[in-house]
Amino acid sequence: MKPPFFIIFLKELRETLREKRTVGLLVLFTLMYPVMFGVLIQQLIDRATRSEREGIELAVIGSSKAPTLMAQLKQKNITVRDTPPMEEQAIQDLLQKGKVAGVLRLSDKFADNYTAMRPARIELWYDSAAEKNAQRREVEDVLEAYGANVASARLLAHGVSPATLAPIQVQRYDTGTNASRSAGLIGGMLSMLFFPAFFCGMAAAIDSTAGERERRSMEVLMAQPARAWEIVTGKWLMAGFLAVSGLTLELLLAHGVLSWLPLEELGMSWSLNWGDIALVCLVSLPLALLAAALQIALAMNAKSFKEAQSTLSIVLLLPMVPGVVVSMMDLKTSLWMYAVPMLSNQTLLREMAKGVEVGLLPFLLTFFSAALPALAIVAFAGWRMKSERYVLAV
Structure with a gap:
């Protein structure tokens, strides 16, 4: 029962x-x-792997003024699209279409300033509202690495070791699994x-x-x-x-x-x-x-x-x-x-x-x-x- x-x-x-x-x-x-x-x-x-699947496309205005930089960008799987001079509104319209991760514009005096060892201005235009922030950060990393290489070469040309500017070296070890x-x-x-x-x-x-x-x-x-x-x-x-x-x-x-x-x-x-x-x-x-x-x-x-x-x-x-x-x-x-x-x-x-x-x-x-x-x-x-x-x- x-x-x-x-x-x-x-x-x-x-x-x-x-x-x-x-x-x-x-x-x-x-x-x-x-x-x-x-x-x-x-x-x-999908967002994390989009750059690897699709690659990064970057519009560059005045690419002929920095051939070494263009070579470094291509080494990082960044497709450089040579673009004629554009006004600010045209750059904004290009970014809104979402076909490029950003627009890199080299100033007209870039070569002169670079030769004279003065800061050579590079403009990076991007749309923060677009889903390409990861690609934009990769472009910025290449620009920082390019600037560091140029600075090291200039120090060596003057007989100064680049290590002088780096008194400490931090090594990071991530133990997280x-x-x-x-x-x-x-x-x-x-x-x-x-x-x-x-x-x-x-x-x-x-x-x-x-x-x-x-x-x-x-x-x-x-x-x-x-x-x-x-x-x-x-x-x-x-x-x-x-x-x-x-x-x-x-x-x-x-x-x-x-x-x-x-x-x-x-x-x-x-x-x-x-x-x-x-x-x-x-x-x-x-x-x-x-x-x-x-x-x-x-x-x-x-x-x-x-x-x-x-x-x-x-x-x-x-x-x-x-x-x-x-x-x-x-x-x-x-x-x-x-x-x-x-x-x-x-x-x-x-x-x-x-x-x-x-x-x-x-x-x-x-x-x-x-x-x-x-x-x-x-x-x-x-x-x-x-x-x-x-x-x-x-």
């Missing part, structure tokens, strides 16, 4: 799945964020992956408590041979099942998208495998159950269906507060973060994405920081269900 709470669970789940529109919206919401997340990262990759860089860039986006735990079961939690009470079907259910805690447990497991399903689907889909994207083009990588994601899903189960328990308890204490909707809509934003506060205060990862529900899951996933050896304690804290409050809230809701004031909504 099936236990009463399991029968109630099946009954509530069957009624929820009959609402095709609601289930469709939940699935759409769950799938939407990973897809948008993947599209955003793909656009970043691809995984840590990727976690730093997309760490804020990863926090949203746990949001379905609080969204997917909310509608079902409201309908099975405040909704049933308004429809007067709660009295019929309580007249059955089932204790109050069994009724609450069945409804809690139903809402928790939807939350767990949405959260698991979100994490698996996001992992698939990040594994498929060529993050190496951005100097990053996604180091987690399917086993790691399965472990994250396992320790995130109590978070979904905590969300369902909180929603059941709050919806039970609401006097109407609309009041329950309004209350839970506000509560829906609370899980985001710890993560936002930690990011704004720029706090380093500490052990106490694993004891805060939602924040612990975000921190755990971010540290695993960095390739850091997390250890067993953070997993245990993440699991029980949500599991224990969930059980306590369900116990309170079971005790609240015994009250006739709740059933009669007084």
Whole structure:
């Protein structure tokens, strides 16, 4: 014989799945964020690799005055387009067309100033609103390197070593790994992956408590041979099942998208495998159950269906507060973060994405920081269900 709470669970789940529109919206919401997340990262990759794919085209006015500079530009895969003299308005019109990364204009006295060892003016025209800032920076790097080479040659011609102008030499060593860089860039986006735990079961939690009470079907259910805690447990497991399903689907889909994207083009990588994601899903189960328990308890204490909707809509934003506060205060990862529900899951996933050896304690804290409050809230809701004031909504 099936236990009463399991029968109630099946009954509530069957009624929820009959609402095709609601289930469709939940699935759409769950799938939407990973897809948008993947599209955003793909656009970043496209922008970062656009220069390599398409090359850099630079319009140069007076290119014959600096043949060495033109040669250095061509060595850097920059296509030099020799352009006749143009007025300022014509240069602006050319840049607005977006066909060139910039316009390089050498002054009429460039050769004379260069020969006399005076500063020779070079004008670089560009459109900062265009998506060619990376290409423009590459052109500027070539110009700086050209200027440094000219200065070194002039110092040597006067018998002065160029090292005189560089009393110190700074060597930089970046110890950051691809995984840590990727976690730093997309760490804020990863926090949203746990949001379905609080969204997917909310509608079902409201309908099975405040909704049933308004429809007067709660009295019929309580007249059955089932204790109050069994009724609450069945409804809690139903809402928790939807939350767990949405959260698991979100994490698996996001992992698939990040594994498929060529993050190496951005100097990053996604180091987690399917086993790691399965472990994250396992320790995130109590978070979904905590969300369902909180929603059941709050919806039970609401006097109407609309009041329950309004209350839970506000509560829906609370899980985001710890993560936002930690990011704004720029706090380093500490052990106490694993004891805060939602924040612990975000921190755990971010540290695993960095390739850091997390250890067993953070997993245990993440699991029980949500599991224990969930059980306590369900116990309170079971005790609240015994009250006739709740059933009669007084």
